Amino acid sequence: xxxxxxxxxxxxxxxxxxxxxxxxxxxxxxxxxxxxLAHSAVLVVGAYLGLFALDWSGSIPLALALGTVGAAxxxxxxxxxxxxxxxxxNHLISLVTTVSIATVIQExxxxxxxxxxxxxxxxxxxxxxxxxxxxxxxLHLTVGQLAVMVVTLVLVVALTLLVQRTWMxxxxxxxxxxxTIAAMLGVRVKxxxxxxxxxxxxxxxxxxxxxxxxxxxxxxxxxxxxxFKALAVVLFGxxxxxxxxxxxxxxLGLVEALAAGxxxxxYRDLFAFAAMVLILTFRPAGxxxxxxxxxx
Amino acid sequence: xxxxxxxxxxxxxxxxLIAALGHYMPLSMKQLDVxxxxxxxxxxxxxxxxxxxxxxxxxxxxxxxxxxxxxGAVVVDALATRVRLAGFAYAIFSLSFAEALRIILNNVSAxxxxxxxxxxxxxxxxxLVAGLALVILVGFWLFDRARLGQLKTAIGDDELIVPVxxxxxxxxxxxxxxxxxxxxxxxxxxxxxxxxFIRPDDFGFALLISLQLPIVFGGLDRFYxxxxxxxxxxxVPEMVRGLADYRLLFMGAATLAVLAVRPxxxxxxxxxxxxxxxxxxxxxxxxxxxxxxxxAPTVATAAGPLVVDGICVRFGGIAALDGVGMTIxxxxxxxxxxxxxxxxxxxxxxxxxxxxxxQAGQIRLEGRDLVGLRPDQVFKARIARTFQGxxxxxxxxxxxxxxxxxxxxxxxGALARARAERALAAAGLDQAAWGLPPDRLTLxxxxxxxxxxxxxxxxxxLLLDEPAAGLNSAEKERLGALLGHLAEAFACRIVIVEHxxxxxxxxxxxxxxxxxxxxxxxxxPEEIRNDPAVIEAYLGSEAAHA
Numbered sequence: 010x011x012x013x014x015x016x017x018x019x020x021x022x023x024x025x026x027x028x029x030x031x032x033x034x035x036x037x038x039x040x041x042x043x044x045x046l047a048h049s050a051v052l053v054v055g056a057y058l059g060l061f062a063l064d065w066s067g068s069i070p071l072a073l074a075l076g077t078v079g080a081a082x083x084x085x086x087x088x089x090x091x092x093x094x095x096x097x098x099n100h101l102i103s104l105v106t107t108v109s110i111a112t113v114i115q116e117x118x119x120x121x122x123x124x125x126x127x128x129x130x131x132x133x134x135x136x137x138x139x140x141x142x143x144x145x146x147x148l149h150l151t152v153g154q155l156a157v158m159v160v161t162l163v164l165v166v167a168l169t170l171l172v173q174r175t176w177m178x179x180x181x182x183x184x185x186x187x188x189t190i191a192a193m194l195g196v197r198v199k200x201x202x203x204x205x206x207x208x209x210x211x212x213x214x215x216x217x218x219x220x221x222x223x224x225x226x227x228x229x230x231x232x233x234x235x236x237f238k239a240l241a242v243v244l245f246g247x248x249x250x251x252x253x254x255x256x257x258x259x260x261l262g263l264v265e266a267l268a269a270g271x272x273x274x275x276y277r278d279l280f281a282f283a284a285m286v287l288i289l290t291f292r293p294a295g296x297x298x299x300x301x302x303x304x305x
Numbered sequence: 306x307x308x309x310x311x312x313x314x315x316x317x318x319x320x321x322l323i324a325a326l327g328h329y330m331p332l333s334m335k336q337l338d339v340x341x342x343x344x345x346x347x348x349x350x351x352x353x354x355x356x357x358x359x360x361x362x363x364x365x366x367x368x369x370x371x372x373x374x375x376x377g378a379v380v381v382d383a384l385a386t387r388v389r390l391a392g393f394a395y396a397i398f399s400l401s402f403a404e405a406l407r408i409i410l411n412n413v414s415a416x417x418x419x420x421x422x423x424x425x426x427x428x429x430x431x432x433l434v435a436g437l438a439l440v441i442l443v444g445f446w447l448f449d450r451a452r453l454g455q456l457k458t459a460i461g462d463d464e465l466i467v468p469v470x471x472x473x474x475x476x477x478x479x480x481x482x483x484x485x486x487x488x489x490x491x492x493x494x495x496x497x498x499x500x501x502f503i504r505p506d507d508f509g510f511a512l513l514i515s516l517q518l519p520i521v522f523g524g525l526d527r528f529y530x531x532x533x534x535x536x537x538x539x540x541v542p543e544m545v546r547g548l549a550d551y552r553l554l555f556m557g558a559a560t561l562a563v564l565a566v567r568p569x570x571x572x573x574x575x576x577x578x579x580x581x582x583x584x585x586x587x588x589x590x591x592x593x594x595x596x597x598x599x600x601a602p603t604v605a606t607a608a609g610p611l612v613v614d615g616i617c618v619r620f621g622g623i624a625a626l627d628g629v630g631m632t633i634x635x636x637x638x639x640x641x642x643x644x645x646x647x648x649x650x651x652x653x654x655x656x657x658x659x660x661x662x663x664q665a666g667q668i669r670l671e672g673r674d675l676v677g678l679r680p681d682q683v684f685k686a687r688i689a690r691t692f693q694g695x696x697x698x699x700x701x702x703x704x705x706x707x708x709x710x711x712x713x714x715x716x717x718g719a720l721a722r723a724r725a726e727r728a729l730a731a732a733g734l735d736q737a738a739w740g741l742p743p744d745r746l747t748l749x750x751x752x753x754x755x756x757x758x759x760x761x762x763x764x765x766x767l768l769l770d771e772p773a774a775g776l777n778s779a780e781k782e783r784l785g786a787l788l789g790h791l792a793e794a795f796a797c798r799i800v801i802v803e804h805x806x807x808x809x810x811x812x813x814x815x816x817x818x819x820x821x822x823x824x825x826x827x828x829x830p831e832e833i834r835n836d837p838a839v840i841e842a843y844l845g846s847e848a849a850h851a
Contacts, residue, residue: 044337044393094565100337100392105521106564112514112557120554233510237404240397248394276412282405285398289388 011146016266022154022223024262025161029216030239031246031254032165033209039185039249040205043103047087048213048239049232050111055080055214056221056231057118063131069156073218080214081207083114088206093199118229127226153222160219164212165255171208172251181205185249234278241281245288247298257296312431314543316499319434322535323441324492325516327374329531330485332520335461336478337396340381341516343403344374344486346508348493350416353425353503363428367494374490375483382482386475403513410505421504422497429499437495441488445528452712455705457481462698469658471684471713471762514553515539518560524570526577533572574700590702591740592722608671610634611766616656616666625652626663627822635765637792639799641809644819645842650802651693653819654768658690659683684713689764691755693771697743703754704729704739711761728761731794733787749780760795769801773808781805785812810834818842
């Protein structure tokens with residue numbers, strides 16, 4: 010029971026991270042309908058900015074703020090440079106332009122910050138171990154892990170409110186539903202696309218800082234494997250579905266942590282892909298996907 | 306740069322070129338299989354293990370690696386096709402395969418785990434790689450001229466109608482995927498026997514980037530775009546002193562810059578056409594010699610009519626076809642299916658050609674039930690069709706469009722050529738137009754090419770979906786006269802769906818009227834014109850009673 014609960018909590022933290030990245034991905038897929046692979050690069054920009062902020066001030070909230078805002082701005086640059094010029098081209102072109110800009114961003118970081126060597130976040134507040142007593146069971150949680158859960162919860166709630174309750178959110182949903190009709194009704198599709206990438210990138214930036222707080226070290230390519238898993242989550246959660254991405258991310262984190270706690274296996278990185286193949290075989294639209302994946 | 310390092314550089318770049326050409330295969334077919342790093346890894350590991358641990362000769366091991374890459378591609382693509390993934394879901398799926406393979410290799414201690422394989426025997430040499438690359442390039446040049454290469458182009462242009470041309474789509478795509486995966490596996494085998502030490506992380510995302518950016522940068526329209534891409538993006542940073550560390554940065558920036566200006570890459574169809582015009586070369590594809598002595602068709606009409614009975618198609622709660630029955634003669638002549646918009650005419654054609662499987666009903670031709678056959682099998686049963694609007698393969702010339710269908714109907718290449726030439730000539734298309742891309746023709750001529758494409762397959766029934774839409778009255782008259790002549794000359798029954806009543810009434814022997822998914826009435830044009838039920842369907846009940 011002790012192990013189970015502890016792994017459950019650990020799994021929630023890992024899953025929260027997946028969810029945060031996957032939510033942004035699914036938002037971009039749903040609204041812009043492009044293959045977007047620059048998310049890991051934007052995340053890393055957030056992680057490095059958080060690192061600088063933390064080195065400079067020691068304040069975790071400031072690091073989060075800087076990472077989030079900086080990544081959102083980076084997202085705007087990515088949209089302008091890699092997506093807008095090739096709007097309307099087939100999926101391969103956006104895949105290649107986003108991979109290209111991601112390469113440029115990551116290589117620039119590698120060449121300019123300590124030759125790409127892994128850098129640790131300053132150990133301090135984030136590593137402090139908290140103990141919780143729950144009916145005789147003691148659970149351990151670092152401040153960093155707690156931050157991951159709290160920040161993810163806050164951001165997902167904020168995103169849901171933004172999408173469901175604001176005018177911008179309404180425009181985003183309209184474009185996701187049908188860009189042509191949205192444009193005819195006066196929605197500025199290009200602006201909405203840019204806003205969507207910025208919002209998704211902000212989430213990735215926050216995820217980057219949180220990753221820095223929980224991982225031993227970060228490097229320019231630290232987001233790459235996370236990006237692959239988040240893509241699998243997006244696909245089996247249901248392409249374009251925000252609740253699907255959150256659910257998928259949390260489930261994946263839990264399964265990975267529980268498996269690691271009991272099975273002592275290093276294969277847990279495979280779960281994301283196995284789940285994707287299994288779920289898509291039986292539910293091609295994913296767990297919470299509504300429409301068919303894409304009309305041929 | 307010393308001679309040794311120059312040799313190493315050239316060898317590696319040529320290996321990358323082979324792998325990039327493998328990746329080019331699915332991408333140029335507009336299929337987002339981006340699992341090339343995985344197929345490369347399969348080839349590298351399989352061949353290395355065979356030579357190192359099992360004493361298998363290098364040549365055999367290389368072949369096994371090639372097959373492993375091909376098999377990997379077939380498994381990934383068969384699975385993705387089965388789940389009906391399209392567009393970006395397909396990309397993510399194939400990307401995940403490569404990533405999952407990397408994770409597995411990292412964990413299997415029998416193949417060295419994350420430490421990788423060491424002590425792979427050295428077999429790969431520059432002359433070997435250069436020779437293979439040359440053979441492969443010649444192979445690509447021939448492939449573009451072969452039927453399979455043209456099928457690849459056709460699938461990239463308009464995948465949905467390829468099966469209606471008598472081509473088994475899934476098998477064709479998997480063959481091309483296998484060729485791409487096989488080249489990836491071959492490159493992997495050459496790689497492992499050159500570098501002699503491989504780790505799973507050598508085959509990660511960076512490898513995909515090194516292969517993919519150059520070929521998209523160079524342009525996917527022609528295989529030499531891939532060659533140009535590898536030459537420029539792969540070689541330049543290595544040749545300029547001090548730029549090696551900036552290799553990926555250079556690749557990313559250059560690709561972004563080129564795609565922003567030229568989204569189709571450096572070398573496009575248009576570039577090739579321009580260069581050929583400068584050099585005074587023919588645009589290729591069509592036969593150069595004048596057609597002489599094309600044999601007249603051997604008239605072989607079907608025994609008995611095409612009998613359609615009780616066809617039902619429901620989309621959700623809507624009955625698009627509700628018990629449609631028709632007996633379509635296969636004697637030479639023209640019939641028509643008319644009806645208001647939404648009556649189910651095109652759905653009916655889609656059922657007849659196997660694109661939609663009906664929930665109930667039969668379609669019998671020569672004692673055989675066609676329901677449940679794939680479109681390419683229906684085509685082989687000699688039912689051909691055209692589409693609403695015009696759907697020609699835009700990157701095949703007029704002649705190759707027609708040949709595509711003719712060649713599906715007969716294994717005899719000379720016979721197919723004769724049939725294609727005769728169909729084009731009979732449709733009144735000037736030989737000067739045969740080598741042109743379809744979008745250079747007028748609407749009427751494009752329609753005629755589509756009709757010729759159907760006729761070249763020597764069908765017993767040719768279905769034309771709105772052949773006169775968008776034509777002016779002079780063109781309609783010309784088309785009407787031509788259709789009557791073609792039905793006789795090719796001994797086939799032409800069935801048209803058409804809204805132009807004047808045309809229908811002047812050329813059709815028999816007319817079926819459909820409304821709300823049912824056959825409302827059937828008879829000669831004269832009978833139809835006076836049928837109160839038909840007048841009601843078109844004009845409303847008041848007009849009928851007036």
